[in-house]
Amino acid sequence: xxxxxxxxxxTLDALLPATDGAAARLLAGxxxxxxxxxxxxxxERLGRRPRGGEWMFDxxxxxxxxxxxxxxxxxxxxxxxxxxxxxxxxxxVVVNASEGEPLSAKDxxxxxxxxxxxxxxxxxxxxxxxxxxxxxxxxxxxxAATRALYQALRARRRAGLRDIPVRLMHTAHRxxxxxxxxxxxxxxxxxxxxxxxxxxxxxxxxxGRPTLVQNAETIAHAALIARYGDSWFRExxxxxxxxxxxxxxxxxxxxxxxxxxxLGATLEAVLAGAGxxxxxxxxxxxxxYFGSWLAADNLAGIRLTPGAVTCGCGVIGVLGADACGLxxxxxxxxxxxxxSAGQCGPCVYGLRAIAETxxxxxxxxxxxxxxxxxxxxxxxxxxxxxxxxxxGAINNAVSALDAFPHDLLRHVTGQPCAGRHRPSLxxxxxxxxxxxxx
Numbered sequence: 001x002x003x004x005x006x007x008x009x010x011t012l013d014a015l016l017p018a019t020d021g022a023a024a025r026l027l028a029g030x031x032x033x034x035x036x037x038x039x040x041x042x043x044e045r046l047g048r049r050p051r052g053g054e055w056m057f058d059x060x061x062x063x064x065x066x067x068x069x070x071x072x073x074x075x076x077x078x079x080x081x082x083x084x085x086x087x088x089x090x091x092x093v094v095v096n097a098s099e100g101e102p103l104s105a106k107d108x109x110x111x112x113x114x115x116x117x118x119x120x121x122x123x124x125x126x127x128x129x130x131x132x133x134x135x136x137x138x139x140x141x142x143x144a145a146t147r148a149l150y151q152a153l154r155a156r157r158r159a160g161l162r163d164i165p166v167r168l169m170h171t172a173h174r175x176x177x178x179x180x181x182x183x184x185x186x187x188x189x190x191x192x193x194x195x196x197x198x199x200x201x202x203x204x205x206x207x208g209r210p211t212l213v214q215n216a217e218t219i220a221h222a223a224l225i226a227r228y229g230d231s232w233f234r235e236x237x238x239x240x241x242x243x244x245x246x247x248x249x250x251x252x253x254x255x256x257x258x259x260x261x262x263l264g265a266t267l268e269a270v271l272a273g274a275g276x277x278x279x280x281x282x283x284x285x286x287x288x289y290f291g292s293w294l295a296a297d298n299l300a301g302i303r304l305t306p307g308a309v310t311c312g313c314g315v316i317g318v319l320g321a322d323a324c325g326l327x328x329x330x331x332x333x334x335x336x337x338x339x340s341a342g343q344c345g346p347c348v349y350g351l352r353a354i355a356e357t358x359x360x361x362x363x364x365x366x367x368x369x370x371x372x373x374x375x376x377x378x379x380x381x382x383x384x385x386x387x388x389x390x391x392g393a394i395n396n397a398v399s400a401l402d403a404f405p406h407d408l409l410r411h412v413t414g415q416p417c418a419g420r421h422r423p424s425l426x427x428x429x430x431x432x433x434x435x436x437x438x
Contacts, residue, residue, distance in 0.1 A: 001023060001259055001260065001261050001262075001265075001270070001273035023260070024260050025224060025236070025244050025260065026110060026114065026117070026217065026220050026221070026224070026244065026246060026260055027109075027110075027113075027114075027246075027258075027260045028045075029041070029042070029045055029113075029114065032109075032113050035113070035148075036112060036113055036114075036115055036148035036151065036152065037113060037114055037115070037116060037117075038155065039116055039152065039155040039156060039159060042114075042116040042117065043116075046117075046120075046224075046227060047227065049120045049123070049124060049223060049226060049227065050124070050226045050227065051124075051127055052123070052124040052125065052126070052127030052128035052226070053127060053128060054083075054128070056079070056124065056128045056222075056226060057076055057079060057080050057083075057128070058076075059225060059226070059229065059230050060075050060076035060079060060222065060225065060230075061074075061076035061077075062230035062231075063076075063225050063230035063233040063234065063242065063243070064230075064233075064234065064241075064242040064243070065218065065221055065222065065225060065233065065242075065243060066218075066306045067214065067215055067218045068215050068217035068218045068221070068245060068246070068314065069096060069178075069214075069215030069217075069218065069313065070215075070287075070288075070290065070312050070313040072306040072311060075214070075218055075222065078202070078212065078214070079125065079128060079129055079212065081202050082129040082131075082202050082210055082211075082212035083128065083129040083130055085202050085203055085210035086129055086130040086131065086209075086210045087130065089209060089210060090130065090131065090132045090209055091126075091129055091130055091131040091132070091209055091210040091211065091212060092131055092132075092133045092134075092135060092205060092206045092207070092209055092210070092211045092212070093122055093125045093126045093129065093131045093133070093134045093135070093211075093212045093214070094134075094135045094136075094137050094183055094187075094205075094206070094211060094212065094213045094214070095118060095121075095122045095134070095135070095136045095137065095214060095215075095216050095219050096137050096178055096180070096183060096213050096214065096215050096216065097110075097111045097118070097136060097137060097138050097142070097145065097215075097216040098137050098138060098139045098142075098171055098173075098177055098178035098183075099139065099142075099178065100139065100173065100174060100175040100176065100177055100178045101175070101288040101289060101290075101313045101315060102175075102288075102289065102335070102426070102427075103248060103250055103285075103288055103289070103315045103317055103425065103426060104248045104288060104313050104314060104315050105248045105258050106217060106246035106247065106248050106258050106314050107215065107216040107217060107246075108142055108144075108145050109246070109258045110216055110217055110220055110246065111136075111138070111142070111145040111148065111149065111216055112142075112144045112145040112148050113148070114220065115145075115148040115149050115151075115152035116152050116156075117220045117223050117224070118136070118149075118216055118219055118220050118223075119136075119149070119152055119153070119156070119166060120220075120223040121218075121219030121220050121221070121222045121223035122134045122136065122166065122219055123163050123164055123166070124222060124223055124226055125212060125214060125219060125222065126164045127164070129210075129212055131164065131212065132164060132165075133164065133165055133167070133206075134164055134165065134166040134167070135166075135167055135168075135169050135187065135206070136149060136166065136167075136168050136169070136216075137169050137170075137171065137178070137183055137186075137187075137213075138168060138169070138170050138171070139170065139171055139172070139173040139177070139178075140170045140171070140172065140173060141173050146168060146170070149168055150168070153166055169186070169187060171183075171186050171192045171438065172192055172436050172438055174192060174339060175289070175335075175336065175339040175389070176192075176193060176194055176339060176341050176387065176389050177192035177193075179194045179387060179388075180201050180213040181194045181195035181196075181197060181200075181201060181387075182194045182195070182341075183201070183211075183213050184201045184205045184206055184211055184213075186438065187205075187206045187207075188206060188207070191438060192438060193341040193342075193343060194341060194343070194386065194387035194388075194389070196386060201213055217245075217246055217314075221233070221243065236262045236263075237262050237263035237264050238263065238264035238305075240264075240305065241263035241264045241303075241304075241305040241306050242263065243263055244260050244261060244262055244263065245260070245261060245263050245304070245311075245314060246258055246259070246260055246261075246314055247259050247261055247270065247304070247314040247315065247316055248314060248315050248316070249270070249271075249274045249316050249318070250315070250316075250317050250318070250425060250426055251317045251318040251319060251320070251424060251425050251426075252277050252278050252279060252281055252318040252319060252320035252321075252323070252424070253271060253274045253275065253276070253277055253278070253318050254274060254275030254276055254277070254278055255274045255275040256274070257274070259273065259274065261273070261304065263304060263305060263306065264303050264304065264305055265303065265304055266301060266302060266303050266304075267284070267286070267294075267299050267302045267303075267304065267316070268299060268300070270304065270316065271316075271318070277318055277320075278320065279320050279321040279322075280296065280321045281296045281318050281319055281320065281321070282296055282319040282320060282321055282322075282323045282324075282325060282419065283295055283296050283319045283323075283325045283403055283404060284296070284299065284316060284317065284318055284319070285315070285316070285317035285319075285328070285396075285425070286311075286312065286315070286316050286317075287311060287312020287313060287314075287315060288312050288313040288314075288315035288317075289332050289335070289336060289392065289393075289396060290312060290313070290388075290391075290392030290393070290395060290396065291312040291313070291315065291395070291396065291399075292395060292396070292399040292403075293325060293329065293396070293399040293400045293402075293403035293404070294399075294403055295403045295404070296319075298403075317425045319424060319425070320424055322419060322424075323419050323424040324362070324407060324417055324419025325400055325403060325404035325407055325419070326358070326361060326362045326400060326404055326407050326408065326411055326417075326419075327362045327419060327422065327423060328400075328423050328424065328425055329358060329362075329396060329397055329400030329401075330355070330358040330359045330361065330362035331362075331423040331427075332393075332396055333351070333354060333355040333358040333359075333393060333396065333397050334355045334358070334359060336351060336355070336389070336392070336393040336396070337351040337352045337354070337355035337393070339389070340352075340389065341386075341387065341389065343386045343387070344384075344385055344386040344390075346380075346381040346384045346385045346390050347385050347386065347387075347389055347390045350377060350380070350381035350390060351381070351389075351390055351393050353377055354374060354377050354378060354381070354393070354394070354397060357370050357373065357374045357377075358374070358397060361374070361408075361411055361412070362411065364410075364411045364412075364414055364417065366411065366412060367412065368412060371408075371412055374397075374401075375401075378394045378397060378398050381394055382394050407419065
């Protein structure tokens with residue numbers, strides 16, 4: 001299992017060299033302490049990239065590659081759909097590296113240190129689906145990643161490459177700004193908020209053209225599959241979940257960081273690969289802020305597989321023995337309520353009411369009536385938002401109530417809670433109330 005260690009996750013201020021480099025694919029190459037891999041180093045290590053074309057559809061389908069942005073949708077199906085929509089019209093390929101998930105650092109790590117691999121995959125996708133423009137979409141705080149990409153593009157021009165134009169686009173660091181329709185709205189001059197489908201970006205996106213929005217990690221995998229083939233990709237992982245994936249481990253682990261793991265690995269094995277936990281865990285958050293809480297006594301045999309509640313955006317947050325799961329969940333609920341795009345009642349009013357009740361619950365200031373109302377509200381809001389933001393927020397809250405029943409009982413009945421009453425996972429970024437959505 002290959003890792004990029006972070007002293008203070010999920011920021012990238014203090015990267016240590018990668019370990020176990022022989023096991024790495026996406027993280028293979030020059031030591032991360034040396035900064036971004038240079039073009040000559042990249043070319044010497046991987047050789048020239050193949051030119052994209054229709055042949056890639058079958059290769060991607062046989063590889064079983066799925067999108068690594070959280071939805072885990074079939075990459076081959078998505079690229080075929082973009083190509084059909086682009087026929088006779090031209091298209092745009094967007095590499096989504098905005099990474100609004102506060103606990104995740106995998107895409108920033110990849111773009112910052114392997115920019116040429118990401119650019120290779122973007123150009124390959126553009127050539128395959130018939131696009132004449134590539135956009136790499138980043139959040140404004142990603143300065144190191146932006147610098148690495150600008151330098152990589154200059155190096156390619158100096159090398160005499162004449163590729164499809166690539167431009168960088170920045171957006172506000174907001175949770176929903178990376179949703180595919182939010183990407184399109186931002187590129188078209190609007191706010192980086194989810195749009196109301198239809199049409200889907202594959203049908204009408206940037207400038208009204210078909211637009212393929214693909215996560216940065218997915219694009220990088222495609223660049224390697226084009227070089228080495230689908231059989232090579234399937235040498236790792238399982239038959240049902242082939243390949244490797246990047247995950248960010250944070251919280252109560254000995255060596256927090258970005259790890260490249262085999263899909264299908266057990267949670268226990270992944271934690272062991274990070275040096276284990278510093279104390280017996282009180283619980284795990286798997287899949288990020290839209291993910292699910294798992295009780296510490298319910299981890300045996302759980303595997304990281306696409307589509308499972310244990311995958312999501314590739315985040316594993318571990319609570320220490322002195323942490324309170326309800327306090328953590330209440331903090332996340334408040335953050336997600338503040339990150340509402342403000343476009344529908346379930347999100348604006350429902351999430352706010354749920355967050356306020358979760359906060360009272362964490363402070364042992366709630367009663368059985370609050371708990372009943374919380375259960376009713378989460379059921380009422382589910383599936384009724386203008387986008388998936390309310391659903392993700394509710395999933396986190398409901399899974400916390402299920403994962404920590406003993407803590408819940410103590411909080412409702414006013415008994416002392418063994419956990420501390422402040423969050424232990426890395427805190428979400430602070431946003432002013434009038435923060436820009438652009």
